[in-house]
Amino acid sequence: MNLLITGATGFIGRHLCAHLTAQHHTVVALMRRPHELPNLQASVYSLGGRGTLIKAISGDLAKPKLGITESLAEVDAIIHLGARFAWQLEYESAYTTNVEGSLAIAELARELGCRLVFISGFMLENLQHLNQLGINPAQPERTNWRKVYRHAGAYEASKLEAALKVRSFAAKTALDMVEVQPATVAGHSHTGELDAAQPLFQLIDNLSRGRLALVPGTSEHWLPLTTVDHLVALITAAAIAKNVPERLLCLDSDTPTLQQMLALVGGSIGVKPPRRYVPIPVLRALLSIPGIPKLMNTYPEALNFIQTKRFDTSITDQFLEHQELLRPEIGLAIEASARWYQQSALDKRRA
Secondary structure (H helix, E strand, C coil), X not given: CEEEEECCCCHHHHHHHXXXXXXXXXXXXXXXXXXXXXXXXXXXXXXXXXHHHEEEEECCCCCHHHHCCCCCCCCCEEEECCCCCCCCCCHHHHHHHHXXXXXXXXXXXXXXXXXXXXXXXXXXXXXXXXXXXXXXCCCHHHCCXXXXXXXXXXXXXXXXXXXXXXXXXXXXXXXXXXXXEECEEECCCCCCCCCCCCHHHHHHHHHHCCCCCCEECCCCCECCEEEHHHHHHHHHHHHHCCXXXXXXXXXXXXXCEHHHHHHHHHHHHCCCCCCCEEXXXXXXXXXXXXXXXXXXXXXXXXXXXXXXCCCCCHHHHHHHHHHCCCCCCHHHHXXXXXXXXHHHHHHHHHC
């Protein structure tokens, strides 16, 4: 198949390109800097893919009509991974790229008559959280989004707004759309390679540097995870399979609690994990003090993903079984991520 991908140069995107091209699919990467295609191809080769099956087209999610000036060949599906991410992101930047850019991608999929695989997030399945933010998924047009942006932060709010508005667009236009909702992304289940922007990396980094004296939350709090290789396998299936559910929650229900996770990490890198807890409201208040988030390498927005709610993954489980896809053992993946972090830190010190 011929697949158009946004966000191809990111951590998930590179692994997705490698997975797709290893299966002989061709990829067209929407890139702001298409001259950097050789770097992407080299990265894909290093991950076991076929770089020659990747082409680039100039485009930008923040520009009108995506900034695309050249015609596109036949596209079987668009996979929308691209997003602007940062803690304490500015509203205009988040809205323009993540909301307007997503709607532009949906319109492109409609024009091309192809499937859209839209990557959102697992927090869309936490209805209590949405309700606390003032969001009713059944009537998103009644949402005071400016208020949501103030409470949740621009990154999470823009991702929520984008998903709900793209859902509405798909329903009105009969667009063939599959929404994949990933949990926090852990490293590769075998190599442990982990994205430094992910909350798991920050937890490992803080524990390693002695900045994590207390466990956030309670004994029931957890950070839902999925490995990057499992996520890209699910995204691939969502793009090429014939009968796909409208939404696929990519989340490993066997993810341990946060305290258990830190114990796994500590055992892998030789650091004693904390055993006592700090309530989330107390930690959030502390992080509201200017300068503290940077000092602690933790931002208030990241706390939203640490929670007690458990999720129903039965629909995704049935799809995975039908596609003969197995979830990697998440405990082993966490340990692999911790070892990868430790080796990377050692390599940097040697360099």
